[in-house]
Amino acid sequence: MAGQSFLDKLTKQFGAKIVGANLDALDPWIEVAAHGIIDVCKYLRDEPTLRFNMCNCITAVDYFEPDPKKAAKAGFDPHLELVYHLSSIVHKHSIVVKVKLPRWQGDVEGELPEVASVSGIWSTADWHEREVYDLSGIRFLGHPNLRRILCPEDWVGHPLRKDYEMPLEYHGIRGR
Numbered sequence: 238m239a240g241q242s243f244l245d246k247l248t249k250q251f252g253a254k255i256v257g258a259n260l261d262a263l264d265p266w267i268e269v270a271a272h273g274i275i276d277v278c279k280y281l282r283d284e285p286t287l288r289f290n291m292c293n294c295i296t297a298v299d300y301f302e303p304d305p306k307k308a309a310k311a312g313f314d315p316h317l318e319l320v321y322h323l324s325s326i327v328h329k330h331s332i333v334v335k336v337k338l339p340r341w342q343g344d345v346e347g348e349l350p351e352v353a354s355v356s357g358i359w360s361t362a363d364w365h366e367r368e369v370y371d372l373s374g375i376r377f378l379g380h381p382n383l384r385r386i387l388c389p390e391d392w393v394g395h396p397l398r399k400d401y402e403m404p405l406e407y408h409g410i411r412g413r
Contacts, residue, residue, distance in 0.1 A: 240261070265331075274355065291323065291325070296319075297372075301398070319375065356377070
């Protein structure tokens, strides 16, 4: 996988669905628009010269600074970033795919952001997406069984969100 030629090929194929890249990073990455994730991921898996046939991990990063003074200096607008780590067993190369999402769908607090599920492309994504849904609060559209995986079904909130407040009590049991 050659750096700039790979990026040029993706940009030619997908246009505005490719919104950024840094192929010189320690973990080379491309940023994909949320609406393009399925098309780009199918291509990354199926293109014979790429064959990213393994989804190692999917996680989310919450870019949010709860302290207003620090937020003013943070240098970013609050958002969530999905991070997909993909590998090609055949070609022995890897890539990171990033998708930037709003913290809340339509900027309505409590409305989880949504993105299409890639579990139909890589079956391992099933569990990774459930973990991200549970802990970071991102809804994966088309997921076959999107429900909590680590927290109880009746748990309120998403513990890896930076504005999450741990409940003092759960079913009558005090935590602190």
